[in-house]
Amino acid sequence: xxxxxxxxxxxxxxxxxxxxxxxxxxxxxxxxxxxxxxxxxxxxxxxxxxxxxxxxxxxxxxxxxxxxxxxxxxxxxxxxxxxxxxxxxxxxxxxxxxxxxxxxxxxxxxxxxxxxxxxxxxxxxxxxxxxxxxxxxxxxxxxxxxxxxxxxxxxxxxxxxxxxxxxxxxxxxxxxxxxxxxxxxxxxxxxxxxxxxxxxxxxxxxxxxxxxxxxxxxxxxxxxx
Numbered sequence: 001x002x003x004x005x006x007x008x009x010x011x012x013x014x015x016x017x018x019x020x021x022x023x024x025x026x027x028x029x030x031x032x033x034x035x036x037x038x039x040x041x042x043x044x045x046x047x048x049x050x051x052x053x054x055x056x057x058x059x060x061x062x063x064x065x066x067x068x069x070x071x072x073x074x075x076x077x078x079x080x081x082x083x084x085x086x087x088x089x090x091x092x093x094x095x096x097x098x099x100x101x102x103x104x105x106x107x108x109x110x111x112x113x114x115x116x117x118x119x120x121x122x123x124x125x126x127x128x129x130x131x132x133x134x135x136x137x138x139x140x141x142x143x144x145x146x147x148x149x150x151x152x153x154x155x156x157x158x159x160x161x162x163x164x165x166x167x168x169x170x171x172x173x174x175x176x177x178x179x180x181x182x183x184x185x186x187x188x189x190x191x192x193x194x195x196x197x198x199x200x201x202x203x204x205x206x207x208x209x210x211x212x213x214x215x216x217x218x219x220x221x222x223x224x225x
Contacts, residue, residue: 024050027101032063034094047113048102180210188213 028050035041038057041064045052102114180188185205192199192209195216199205 028056028060029063030094030101031098032060033065034098035064037064044098047117048098048105049107049110049113191216 027048028045031044031048031050032041035044038061041060042052042057045056099114099118102110103118105111105114188205188210189199189201191213192205195212197209197212199209
């Protein structure tokens with residue numbers, strides 16, 4: 001597209017003369033070199049209003065970069081114009097150069113087609129960028145959700161590991177409810193058996209046996225004192 005209106009006006013003021021066969025052949029060869037395959041080349045030729053008959057397509061096929069074949073000469077009258085030597089154009093973007101050529105073409109139909117193609121390309125570019133941005137946002141949300149789930153799992157683990165529990169008696173205290181250590185209960189059982197009391201090896205020691213043990217030891221302490 002023209003960005004300088006003076007050039008656009010100059011192009012509009014050019015006389016609309018019929019394009020020569022050599023110019024059409026040169027444009028067709030440039031189009032072929034910018035195509036990906038036969039179908040792509042046929043569409044471009046049709047859009048630009050260039051000849052797309054079977055003989056022309058056959059002569060242009062070797063010029064498609066993907067074919068890898070060297071251009072061949074033909075002796076048929078219908079395709080002699082296609083073989084006119086053309087100096088290769090050094091464009092960084094052949095498609096854009098082709099559109100620029102079509103935009104400045106004297107034929108209104110070619111210019112209109114170039115404008116439609118430019119609009120379609122702009123729409124596709126915008127859609128591609130929008131879909132790419134959407135994919136990036138979706139990936140970012142997925143990563144954030146995964147990170148949140150990991151943090152919640154860590155929080156649950158920490159809560160489960162530090163939940164308050166009943167403190168166990170220090171050292172050798174037991175759950176018998178007597179407040180005596182294991183050593184004290186073992187001494188009481190030994191004393192009880194020596195003095196004719198029946199006690200179990202495990203479990204609680206009867207309260208009366210504990211009281212008798214305490215009384216006997218208190219009496220021994222008084223005598224010693």
